Amino acid sequence: MLDELDRAIIAYLQYDGRMPFTQIAAELGVAEGTVRRRVRHLTRKGSLQIVGIVEPQDLGWNEAALIGISTRSNMVNQVASQIADLAEVSYLFQAAGDFDLFAEVYCRDRAHFVSFLNEKLQQIPGIERTQSFMILKLHKLSYRWGEAEQINQPPAIPPSSP
16 A cells, blocks of 8 residues: 555656656655655556656557457456557456446557457457447546646645655
8 A cells, every 4th residue: 555655756756757856855855765765666566657658649640449348258357468468559447337348549540440440359359349439539638646636736745754
């Protein structure tokens, strides 16, 4: 479980993943080494990823969709594992409801999307049905959730924390 200091460090990094540890440490009233060790621990255990995010359209990936996927009984994990390996899939989750899985997919254009559906996705054993929902316009994309509040900077935690 994340403690208050971990959450505060993460909140700063959600606003600026390149923020120097010295600056985070100064804001939180802790040593830079503490921030460095905490970030290293969080990344090694898989709780935190620090990545560069680029708009897919800037890379020429202009066709986006959510795809609902129904699988055969007891095959969700096997199907999900194969879908997760596809380069076009940026986000994959299991859901309750009419579909077992949802995949967010980015393709270069409509022809690439059709090829992805017919030659990759629908060829995976265990998939019974798919339904595509084309993304026409993105109104919000944010990675600032959880502890990161909608303010200019995350709040500092009391200096008494480790």
